[in-house]
Amino acid sequence: MNNTIVAPATPVLKSAISILRLSGLNCIDVANRFLHIENPKPRYAYRTSFYINDKELDDVVAIYYKAPRSYTGEDMLEIFFHGNPIIVEKAIEALVDYGCSFASPGEFTKRAFLNGKMTLDEASSVELLINANTEKAVENALNMLKGRFSSFIEELRKEFIRIIANIEADIEFGYEDIEPLDVNEIKKEINNLICRLEEFYKKLKEQSYLYDGIKIAIVGKPNVGKSSLFNTLLQKRRAIVSDIPGTTRDYIEDRLEINGFPVKLVDTAGIRKTDDPIEKEGINIAIEHMKEAHVVLFMVDGSKELEEEDYFIYDIVKNLNTLVVLNKSDLGINSKTLDFFKDNAIIISIRNQENVEHLKNKVLHMLDLAEDGIYVSKRNKFLVAKALGSLKEAVLQDKTEVMMLYIREALDYLEEILGLITDENVLDEIFSTFCIGK
Ligand SMILES: Nc1nc2c(ncn2[C@@H]2O[C@H](COP(=O)(O)OP(=O)(O)OP(=O)(O)O)[C@@H](O)[C@H]2O)c(=O)[nH]1
Numbered sequence: 383m384n385n386t387i388v389a390p391a392t393p394v395l396k397s398a399i400s401i402l403r404l405s406g407l408n409c410i411d412v413a414n415r416f417l418h419i420e421n422p423k424p425r426y427a428y429r430t431s432f433y434i435n436d437k438e439l440d441d442v443v444a445i446y447y448k449a450p451r452s453y454t455g456e457d458m459l460e461i462f463f464h465g466n467p468i469i470v471e472k473a474i475e476a477l478v479d480y481g482c483s484f485a486s487p488g489e490f491t492k493r494a495f496l497n498g499k500m501t502l503d504e505a506s507s508v509e510l511l512i513n514a515n516t517e518k519a520v521e522n523a524l525n526m527l528k529g530r531f532s533s534f535i536e537e538l539r540k541e542f543i544r545i546i547a548n549i550e551a552d553i554e555f556g557y558e559d560i561e562p563l564d565v566n567e568i569k570k571e572i573n574n575l576i577c578r579l580e581e582f583y584k585k586l587k588e589q590s591y592l593y594d595g596i597k598i599a600i601v602g603k604p605n606v607g608k609s610s611l612f613n614t615l616l617q618k619r620r621a622i623v624s625d626i627p628g629t630t631r632d633y634i635e636d637r638l639e640i641n642g643f644p645v646k647l648v649d650t651a652g653i654r655k656t657d658d659p660i661e662k663e664g665i666n667i668a669i670e671h672m673k674e675a676h677v678v679l680f681m682v683d684g685s686k687e688l689e690e691e692d693y694f695i696y697d698i699v700k701n702l703n704t705l706v707v708l709n710k711s712d713l714g715i716n717s718k719t720l721d722f723f724k725d726n727a728i729i730i731s732i733r734n735q736e737n738v739e740h741l742k743n744k745v746l747h748m749l750d751l752a753e754d755g756i757y758v759s760k761r762n763k764f765l766v767a768k769a770l771g772s773l774k775e776a777v778l779q780d781k782t783e784v785m786m787l788y789i790r791e792a793l794d795y796l797e798e799i800l801g802l803i804t805d806e807n808v809l810d811e812i813f814s815t816f817c818i819g820k
């Protein structure tokens with residue numbers, strides 16, 4: 383923990399500036415030896431040189447941050463080199479020779495977390511912020527970094543602790559002349575916490591949709607208009623559209639954004655019985671894609687009666703997260719087809735560009751993303767649910783001792799979110815996805 387780590391904080395490419403970052407006890411020694419700065423003044427930009435064995439490597443600017451007022455909470459040094467990989471690599475080599483170690487991914491942020499500079503959740507959002515691919519994703523990560531999620535959890539945590547302390551005092555001093563606690567009063571307080579936590583839980587959405595994206599597969603029998611929908615959603619002529627069934631034989635993938643969510647859209651080969659080996663392969667791939675998709679758009683020609691192929695595909699997709707799309711409404715909608723799917727279908731016409739916006743909204747609804755929310759990891763959402771479950775158990779109890787056990791359990795879940803109770807494996811998992819130097 384106390385060893386001094388070093389890593390480039392900017393990509394090692396030819397560029398205007400390359401920043402090298404150090405954190406740990408030896409920063410002052412490094413400043414002294416490599417930058418010829420004695421007793422560096424914190425947060426002061428020094429114009430100096432970087433020397434290896436007194437030989438000048440580069441002309442640099444350096445800033446020293448004194449613990450605990452730094453990103454990691456330790457002594458830190460940032461050195462701004464000219465952006466040439468040869469220079470940066472040479473400097474790192476010299477620093478490692480001197481005894482610094484090369485930082486592992488996310489080690490700076492991990493140290494920041496361990497030194498109490500940020501909660502676990504805030505630390506995880508650093509990586510999200512760097513990797514966000516849409517404006518909405520950037521905005522959310524910044525909110526998380528500023529504690530939008532963890533400050534609420536922290537607030538609740540304090541209330542849990544207060545209630546536990548009250549109950550504990552009651553149990554310990556209950557026989558003396560202190561007024562005994564009214565169990566109903568405590569239950570009222572817990573119920574109030576349950577309401578607040580429930581409200582909050584409703585706002586929590588799956589973060590992976592915002593950062594890893596939503597995968598949507600368009601499937602259906604040949605000629606129903608899959609590629610037409612694909613092109614319409616992408617707003618470009620990406621796939622070939624024709625009235626010859628079996629036009630798309632391979633799958634086609636492209637990216638778009640729906641309301642700030644990155645989307646990977648896949649157009650697939652029309653599924654039908656065929657002896658053509660290439661087409662067969664395309665159909666197998668289509669089936670694989672729909673099984674992997676977050677949402678399947680199962681398209682049928684709504685102007686016609688359903689055929690054997692439609693039923694065959696529907697059998698596969700009906701157990702997936704599927705939206706039935708009745709296309710070609712400009713040709714009229716067949717009542718038998720409509721009756722079969724009843725309210726589970728959306729009626730569109732690509733030709734007339736009808737209801738396409740509505741289709742996008744439907745997709746967001748299916749993933750619970752239609753209203754804005756707070757996007758958190760599966761783990762955090764799970765922990766909030768667990769805390770809620772424990773509180774609900776607590777309120778059912780009549781003995782304050784037992785009630786307290788459940789409140790403590792709920793408290794543990796919140797502390798796990800904040801990273802106050804940490805499991806080394808969880809930490810490793812979170813920080814291993816970071817980039818070096820962050
Ligand atoms: N009338 C009408 N025709 C449409 C509509 N959407 C697509 N089509 C036509 O339907 C035919 C097939 O369209 P595609 O998009 O190639 O269909 P596909 O499902 O990708 O077909 P395969 O790739 O063969 O599986 C084309 O002639 C389109 O112009 C629509 O909303 N109304």
Ligand SMILES: [Mg+2]
Pocket residue numbers: 608609610621622623629630650652
């Ligand atoms: Mg097609």
